[in-house]
Amino acid sequence: MAETKKDQTSTHKIGIYLWIWGLLFVLSFFSYMVDWYNFQGLLRWSLILFFMFLKAGLIMAFFMHLFWERYALVNVLLWPMTAIACFVGLMVAEGKYTVFSRLFYFFVGGA
Amino acid sequence: MSDELNINKKRKNQIKTKSSAASGRGETDIDYVRPAELPEQDLYHGHSFITKWIFCQDAKVIGVQYTLTAVFTGVVGLILSWMMRMQLGYPDLFPFLTAETYYQMVTMHGMIMVVYLLTALFLGGFGNYLIPLMVGARDMVFPYVNMISFWMFFVAVVVLMASFFVPGGPTGSGWTLYPPQAILEGTPGSGYGILLMLISLSLFVIGFTMGGLNYVITILQARTRGMSLMRMPLTIWGIFTATVLALLAFPALLVSSIMMTLDKVLETSFFMPTIIKAGEALSYDGGSPILFQHLFWFFGHPEVYIVALPAFGIVSDLISVHSRKNIFGYRMMVWAIVGIGALSFFVWAHHMYVSGMSPWFGFFFATTTLIIAVPTALKVYNWILTLWRGNIRINTVMLFCLGFIVTFVNGGITGIFLGNVAVDVPLSDTYFVIAHFHMVMGIAPLMVIFGAIYHWFPLVTGRFLDEKLGKLHFWITFLGAYSIYFPMHYLGFIGVPRRYFEMYDSPYMTSAVGMNEFISLAAFIVGAAQFIFFYNLVKSLRLGKPAGKNPWKANSLEWLTPDVPPTHGNWGEKLPVVHRWAYDYGVPGAKEDYIPQTTAPSEVKDAEVEKT
Amino acid sequence: MSDLNLDKLPGGFKGMSEDIGSDQTTFKGVNWGKAMMWIFLLSDTFVFSCFLVAYMKVRASVVEPWPYPSEVFALEMFGVPVPLLLIAIMTFVLITSSGTMALAVKYGYEKNRKMCGWFVLLTAIGGLTFVGMQAFEWSKLIFHDGVRPWGNPFGAEQFGAFFFMITGFHGTHVSIGVIFLFIFARKVFRGDFDTGRRGYFTTMKSDYVAIEILGLYWHFVDLVWVFIFAFFYLW
Numbered sequence A: 001m002a003e004t005k006k007d008q009t010s011t012h013k014i015g016i017y018l019w020i021w022g023l024l025f026v027l028s029f030f031s032y033m034v035d036w037y038n039f040q041g042l043l044r045w046s047l048i049l050f051f052m053f054l055k056a057g058l059i060m061a062f063f064m065h066l067f068w069e070r071y072a073l074v075n076v077l078l079w080p081m082t083a084i085a086c087f088v089g090l091m092v093a094e095g096k097y098t099v100f101s102r103l104f105y106f107f108v109g110g111a
Numbered sequence B: 001m002s003d004e005l006n007i008n009k010k011r012k013n014q015i016k017t018k019s020s021a022a023s024g025r026g027e028t029d030i031d032y033v034r035p036a037e038l039p040e041q042d043l044y045h046g047h048s049f050i051t052k053w054i055f056c057q058d059a060k061v062i063g064v065q066y067t068l069t070a071v072f073t074g075v076v077g078l079i080l081s082w083m084m085r086m087q088l089g090y091p092d093l094f095p096f097l098t099a100e101t102y103y104q105m106v107t108m109h110g111m112i113m114v115v116y117l118l119t120a121l122f123l124g125g126f127g128n129y130l131i132p133l134m135v136g137a138r139d140m141v142f143p144y145v146n147m148i149s150f151w152m153f154f155v156a157v158v159v160l161m162a163s164f165f166v167p168g169g170p171t172g173s174g175w176t177l178y179p180p181q182a183i184l185e186g187t188p189g190s191g192y193g194i195l196l197m198l199i200s201l202s203l204f205v206i207g208f209t210m211g212g213l214n215y216v217i218t219i220l221q222a223r224t225r226g227m228s229l230m231r232m233p234l235t236i237w238g239i240f241t242a243t244v245l246a247l248l249a250f251p252a253l254l255v256s257s258i259m260m261t262l263d264k265v266l267e268t269s270f271f272m273p274t275i276i277k278a279g280e281a282l283s284y285d286g287g288s289p290i291l292f293q294h295l296f297w298f299f300g301h302p303e304v305y306i307v308a309l310p311a312f313g314i315v316s317d318l319i320s321v322h323s324r325k326n327i328f329g330y331r332m333m334v335w336a337i338v339g340i341g342a343l344s345f346f347v348w349a350h351h352m353y354v355s356g357m358s359p360w361f362g363f364f365f366a367t368t369t370l371i372i373a374v375p376t377a378l379k380v381y382n383w384i385l386t387l388w389r390g391n392i393r394i395n396t397v398m399l400f401c402l403g404f405i406v407t408f409v410n411g412g413i414t415g416i417f418l419g420n421v422a423v424d425v426p427l428s429d430t431y432f433v434i435a436h437f438h439m440v441m442g443i444a445p446l447m448v449i450f451g452a453i454y455h456w457f458p459l460v461t462g463r464f465l466d467e468k469l470g471k472l473h474f475w476i477t478f479l480g481a482y483s484i485y486f487p488m489h490y491l492g493f494i495g496v497p498r499r500y501f502e503m504y505d506s507p508y509m510t511s512a513v514g515m516n517e518f519i520s521l522a523a524f525i526v527g528a529a530q531f532i533f534f535y536n537l538v539k540s541l542r543l544g545k546p547a548g549k550n551p552w553k554a555n556s557l558e559w560l561t562p563d564v565p566p567t568h569g570n571w572g573e574k575l576p577v578v579h580r581w582a583y584d585y586g587v588p589g590a591k592e593d594y595i596p597q598t599t600a601p602s603e604v605k606d607a608e609v610e611k612t
Numbered sequence C: 001m002s003d004l005n006l007d008k009l010p011g012g013f014k015g016m017s018e019d020i021g022s023d024q025t026t027f028k029g030v031n032w033g034k035a036m037m038w039i040f041l042l043s044d045t046f047v048f049s050c051f052l053v054a055y056m057k058v059r060a061s062v063v064e065p066w067p068y069p070s071e072v073f074a075l076e077m078f079g080v081p082v083p084l085l086l087i088a089i090m091t092f093v094l095i096t097s098s099g100t101m102a103l104a105v106k107y108g109y110e111k112n113r114k115m116c117g118w119f120v121l122l123t124a125i126g127g128l129t130f131v132g133m134q135a136f137e138w139s140k141l142i143f144h145d146g147v148r149p150w151g152n153p154f155g156a157e158q159f160g161a162f163f164f165m166i167t168g169f170h171g172t173h174v175s176i177g178v179i180f181l182f183i184f185a186r187k188v189f190r191g192d193f194d195t196g197r198r199g200y201f202t203t204m205k206s207d208y209v210a211i212e213i214l215g216l217y218w219h220f221v222d223l224v225w226v227f228i229f230a231f232f233y234l235w
Helices: A014-036 A041-063 A071-078 A081-108 B002-021 B049-054 B059-089 B099-135 B143-162 B192-221 B234-265 B289-322 B330-346 B361-387 B396-419 B421-427 B431-461 B467-493 B509-543 C012-021 C032-061 C085-109 C113-144 C158-190 C209-234
Strands: C075-077 C080-082
Touching: A014 A041, A014 C085, A014 C209, A041 C085, A041 C209, A071 C012, A071 C032, A081 B289, A081 B330, A081 B361, A081 C032, B059 B099, B059 B143, B059 B509, B099 B143, B099 B192, B099 B234, B099 B289, B099 B431, B143 B192, B192 B234, B192 C032, B234 B289, B234 B330, B234 C032, B234 C158, B289 B330, B289 B361, B289 B396, B289 B431, B289 C032, B330 B361, B361 B396, B361 B421, B396 B421, B396 B431, B396 B467, B431 B467, B431 B509, B467 B509, C032 C158, C032 C209, C075 C085, C085 C113, C085 C209, C113 C158, C113 C209, C158 C209
Parallel strands: none
Antiparallel strands: C075 C080
């Protein structure tokens, strides 16, 4: 197996893991609170997404050590997400169009 | 790259110090290559027949296993296409060809050729054999996983073939497997057939993922000393990019297979809308058939390039070797491969212009589709410019390469027609589409496969394939394939729809009858010509002319192994050290017309090599 | 063996261009297995993304009302329905196990056999708890609420289908992870990673980096849960 002469895996202080751990609990609690207080509409969406991405980012950056990895690996992992973003965006539009055409042709009637 | 620059700077400084100090120490320094970062790979050497040849961990054996299995499925696909042509050329002549069997053949032919032949052959076959050799590794990084990968593929093929023998036969829903019809009664093979197809595809994806991770990591992390990414042969670039595409695109196929299996088995309604059958509503309700099309083509379009990119890469190498010239615009070629790969994730819905998706998508996808033509065209120009004033050897390999360029340009240009929404709408689902994709991703990659087999057969077996039979094979295949697909463009223009079992008394018949017969005859001949090739393979295995070391005088590492054919571990005692790219052919001032990648700069001081 | 010293290499984008331009390895100092796990996870990300995209597309286009997850997943506590209580606990358990895994990886780096082994075992137990609670959640939905993949009493029938498919796929990942965690806990305690004992199937030498690779997988499972939690339960 590949291993370099110097042990590359520098260890980190235990504190950072505990901090991130605590933060994840707090963020999960906040996103739970979004449901508890029954926020609706745009506020709900943006809060959910905000907490979600923050949590995902923390897990990736610190628990999965991406923060300490070299940029070659980080970039290889993150750029393909643009394809997913494109897919998501287009499917949002497609979902809206499908429901529009369903309702339109059912109630209004088409050709 | 700046690493390179540093080395170059270092070199210059050393030369300076050398001239000032007038000592001979600089000699070793211009050959400087960074020392190894990694220790030697730990390999498992099989001892028994089973561990050496069947459950083998040697990537070369796995590559051959992949190739043989893929070629076997390819022969099945070929026979299916013969039967389809029998029906189309001579309707009603063969009573055993019913509409149901015809659709089943269409489906199995498509799926077999695209996934189980081309993908498996290029990535599993050529990838396994060539990657470790060409990047200078002893083997794939995870030989055990690699072995499992082949056996998963083997099981997938067995499951696929089993669907010929289940009640109801294989699925007849077209290779795109569109729901709702794929799993509704009335479509042939909507019972066991479609289930086995979906299971087989899932197994293929899982098996391929294991292999694909190996290919990617071997290329990224296990190159030999001096082998930078920009010194890799284009074959490796093509296979690498295609594998990355496969790793990111196959998930969509896996997901759609799982969802359709659930629709079939548990009667969920992912893809199934409300359907009224004979006045009664089925249990399905509210699903989205178009979602399947999006998922399928999110896989399907990258899949086209999974087949095409390795072909691009391999043909670049073959052309360069056999015209004794460096590949024109190597870096441009690399960026074109990478660019095509990246763009291929943003063009999928050009397969769906007439599907009833959101009409606004047409603009987006037509634009991205036409953009992808730019790097593709660059590649074609570069192949032609590589040939230009080269010292061309007209042998079977070169003939197949030239055949590739012609068929690929032909298919590519019709692709530009189809990429435009307004032109696509009247042409879609006609024989024009059949002609387009058979030219561009059927015949063209096959030309490369044949060329590659004629090229690398001496490496794998130590013997040449027979040239005379090879040329015969080429001319029949090339001219025959043209006579099959060129008339199909015309059929498409007059509006003959694809996937129709027969035309009955439609007005197309009068002008299409003779042409269909002609196409069928050509198809029989071309199919039969492939058996010349198989005969050639078997015959040359024993009786072929011994090839010896590096018979084509090529530069890339696979020809420079101590043993021919290479043994397990590839390199004997010491790994090779790479000093240059794989394309130093016909260099002015060099003694020979080729400089292998392992040749140190000090050995060819007078040659005017490019800095790579 | 090597003159590679990561601390001496430039970082940032300059380092990236040098890494990509260099020979031998592109990801400097990254073990083969770790690189493979990362690329596998990238591929797996696409799997889960496709599931979630499909869910989003179908949910956006059904005409029937989508069941309100807050009520469907409520749990009765002392006669009061508490929304998403079980889900909150499951999230808590999974994040806890992620934290213990992070510590296991840390002790793995330090080649601290005892601590590493205990934390791997703890993670495995956390994962097992999660799977158990998921089984409870499923059985409650199936037997108590009458939710089926092909229909449910609350609204659009795709609700049950997507719920069982996506959480089922995630649960499968967790279960596979738990099995490997137990196996690796045994390996750590047996000292495989200190002696470099060869694997039974792969005949490869064992190394503590395996714990890091397993950790990557486990954190990924947690990561996917973050997305499922947001999109399926809160949306």
